[in-house]
Amino acid sequence: MIFLAIRYLMERKRQTILTLLGVFFGTMAYVSVSGFFMGFQGFMVQQLVNNAPQIHIEARQDYLFSHTLDESFFGKEAIALWVSPPAGVEGYMEVQSPQSWYKRLDADSRVEAYSPTLSTAALFTSGKISVAANMIGCHPEQHSKVTTIADYMIVGKFTDIGVGGNRLIMGDELMKRLGLGMNQTVMVSVGTNRAVPFKVVGRFYSGSRGLDLQSFASLDDVQRVNQTPKQINEIGVRIKDYTEATAFARSWSKLAPERVESWADQNVNILSVFAIQNALKISMVLTVLIVAGFGIYNILNMTVTQKRQDIAILRALGYDTFDVVMLFFSQGLIVGVVGAFFGLIAGYLFCLWLQTIPFMNASPSNPQGHLHIAITVSIYIQGLALALLSASIASILPARAAGKMTPIDIIRQGG
Amino acid sequence: MGIIASHVGKEFGEPSVRVLTDISLEIKDGEFVSLAGRSGAGKSTLLYILSSLDNATEGQIEISGKDITKMPDEELYRFRNQQMGFVFQFHYLIAELTAIQNVLMPARKYNEEIKRQARAEMLLDQFGLLNKKDRYPRQLSGGEQQRLAIARSLIMEPKYLFADEPTGALDTVNAETVMNILRDCSVKDGMTVLMVTHDPDFAAMAPRQIRLADGEIVFDNQNPAALKPEVKKT
Numbered sequence: 001m002i003f004l005a006i007r008y009l010m011e012r013k014r015q016t017i018l019t020l021l022g023v024f025f026g027t028m029a030y031v032s033v034s035g036f037f038m039g040f041q042g043f044m045v046q047q048l049v050n051n052a053p054q055i056h057i058e059a060r061q062d063y064l065f066s067h068t069l070d071e072s073f074f075g076k077e078a079i080a081l082w083v084s085p086p087a088g089v090e091g092y093m094e095v096q097s098p099q100s101w102y103k104r105l106d107a108d109s110r111v112e113a114y115s116p117t118l119s120t121a122a123l124f125t126s127g128k129i130s131v132a133a134n135m136i137g138c139h140p141e142q143h144s145k146v147t148t149i150a151d152y153m154i155v156g157k158f159t160d161i162g163v164g165g166n167r168l169i170m171g172d173e174l175m176k177r178l179g180l181g182m183n184q185t186v187m188v189s190v191g192t193n194r195a196v197p198f199k200v201v202g203r204f205y206s207g208s209r210g211l212d213l214q215s216f217a218s219l220d221d222v223q224r225v226n227q228t229p230k231q232i233n234e235i236g237v238r239i240k241d242y243t244e245a246t247a248f249a250r251s252w253s254k255l256a257p258e259r260v261e262s263w264a265d266q267n268v269n270i271l272s273v274f275a276i277q278n279a280l281k282i283s284m285v286l287t288v289l290i291v292a293g294f295g296i297y298n299i300l301n302m303t304v305t306q307k308r309q310d311i312a313i314l315r316a317l318g319y320d321t322f323d324v325v326m327l328f329f330s331q332g333l334i335v336g337v338v339g340a341f342f343g344l345i346a347g348y349l350f351c352l353w354l355q356t357i358p359f360m361n362a363s364p365s366n367p368q369g370h371l372h373i374a375i376t377v378s379i380y381i382q383g384l385a386l387a388l389l390s391a392s393i394a395s396i397l398p399a400r401a402a403g404k405m406t407p408i409d410i411i412r413q414g415g
Numbered sequence: 416m417g418i419i420a421s422h423v424g425k426e427f428g429e430p431s432v433r434v435l436t437d438i439s440l441e442i443k444d445g446e447f448v449s450l451a452g453r454s455g456a457g458k459s460t461l462l463y464i465l466s467s468l469d470n471a472t473e474g475q476i477e478i479s480g481k482d483i484t485k486m487p488d489e490e491l492y493r494f495r496n497q498q499m500g501f502v503f504q505f506h507y508l509i510a511e512l513t514a515i516q517n518v519l520m521p522a523r524k525y526n527e528e529i530k531r532q533a534r535a536e537m538l539l540d541q542f543g544l545l546n547k548k549d550r551y552p553r554q555l556s557g558g559e560q561q562r563l564a565i566a567r568s569l570i571m572e573p574k575y576l577f578a579d580e581p582t583g584a585l586d587t588v589n590a591e592t593v594m595n596i597l598r599d600c601s602v603k604d605g606m607t608v609l610m611v612t613h614d615p616d617f618a619a620m621a622p623r624q625i626r627l628a629d630g631e632i633v634f635d636n637q638n639p640a641a642l643k644p645e646v647k648k649t
């Protein structure tokens with residue numbers, strides 16, 4: 001019956017092309033919109049998983065509420081009425097047993113790198129200008145394996161902070177606020193401790209204001225300034241497959257008192273934006289495909305009416321219901337397949353073109369400033385599947401109606 | 416063998432109108448039968464019931480010894496394809512197919528279009544259409560279209576040929592050509608031909624003539640005894 005179906009389609013070129021265009025644009029829209037959103041989301045995720053450690057192991061600090069301590073002081077049954085209820089935080093300022101964490105992380109083959117850090121709020125003073133900013137102590141070799149910070153260096157190398165000697169690498173924004181230049185000295189004070197001079201040996205620019213307001217020094221230096229030798233308050237971990245981060249975090253958090261969180265846990269807001277984007281994408285694409293499906297449905301319905309005589313004669317010639325259903329169903333399916341095929345190609349070419357246009361200001365994380373478009377096989381398979389689904393549903397209804405027609409009714413009505 | 420109808424009746428629609436009443440009829444293999452009658456007499460309905468395209472309300476029809484009213488669909492479609500040819504008042508050619516593709520359409524059902532190619536050309540040649548075999552139906556005259564439709568009905572070498580007003584849409588010359596073809600089918604090829612016509616001259620060309628009125632057989636020149644007494648008077 002495909003033989004005749006193709007004849008029908010060829011004979012009505014204009015209608016066929018119009019319905020084909022519906023599927024064509026539907027598929028193309030799916031491919032490009034999916035590519036656009038997935039590319040954007042992929043880019044965002046790359047930023048999230050690379051700019052910061054994928055898993056954070058932090059000292060646990062829980063807030064104290066008025067009745068948090070009741071049980072430990074007075075037992076389960078008692079009702080305590082506080083004159084001055086407890087407040088503040090419960091827990092530790094530091095990671096309790098870093099050594100056992102190191103052992104655990106070293107033993108795990110899925111861990112790519114980890115970096116113990118001590119970050120503290122510090123007051124940077126240069127002349128009369130003081131700026132409060134975060135100061136992070138780390139082992140530069142280890143830390144540059146966990147985050148992309150080393151890639152953002154515009155002056156100096158990240159490893160220049162070494163293992164000691166009061167050397168400091170500053171974010172671009174922080175340096176601008178302090179009015180500092182390279183190799184100048186800045187006074188750093190933490191809490192009520194005496195200010196310590198540090199020399200600026202490097203400068204980085206990431207494009208992210210928050211990160212560019214931070215500074216890095218060696219772990220030993222920060223521990224000394226903070227007067228907390230040997231202490232760390234976070235271990236950043238990079239694993240081989242970042243999608244497993246949340247599962248890791250869950251299992252590790254059971255092993256020790258520390259709070260273990262993945263990049264996904266810390267960016268729930270961004271991931272929820274993705275979910276909204278995906279919902280938007282699906283509803284948009286469904287609209288397009290429904291319109292395309294209606295195109296097929298309409299034309300096929302019309303064809304069935306026009307071809308009543310052909311249906312009658314085919315039935316009289318011994319063709320059965322299935323043959324007649326297939327005659328019309330295959331027309332819709334052919335339109336779907338051909339439209340989807342060209343739609344996929346056009347969508348692919350469109351994505352390639354989108355990738356080349358400059359769209360935003362170049363930044364260290366996006367040096368060309370172009371759009372990020374995902375071109376992955378799954379998008380194309382989904383696009384094809386959706387187009388075929390909409391074409392099938394749209395064609396099966398008229399085809400079934402055609403299959404139900406009996407030759408005698410058509411002949412009796414004189415065609 | 417042949418076609419045997421016993422006590423066939425047909426009602427139509429809601430409220431029901433009786434179209435055929437208690438028709439019993441035997442058509443032997445190789446007979447050429449014309450069914451005549453005024454319009455509304457039920458002659459076309461009888462033809463379609465005898466040829467399995469329509470269902471009888473009651474009664475039973477045997478073709479080649481098989482009860483077609485009880486035949487499973489699959490078998491019925493195959494039987495229709497292989498044993499029955501149909502010619503209608505209108506040609507019902509498929510506009511998108513060339514003459515020879517139209518002729519071969521029945522053969523396609525069971526993928527026999529290559530096997531039947533030679534026969535198709537032979538039939539087209541016989542009907543003077545061979546030089547037009549790649550033309551589309553709209554490029555043929557009315558007479559040529561009807562001859563093409565007959566060629567299509569004969570492609571599977573059917574035993575039975577059913578024709579409903581085959582000359583209805585044709586001029587006299589073309590109508591005579593078609594009538595001669597139908598007669599040859601019976602006389603030369605031994606096919607059983609059942610033809611509905613309201614034209615008395617064409618009806619008379621068939622050796623056996625049956626006339627219907629108000630859903631009953633009122634005349635059968637081969638079997639006068641079968642008629643009901645009260646009908647015979649009219």
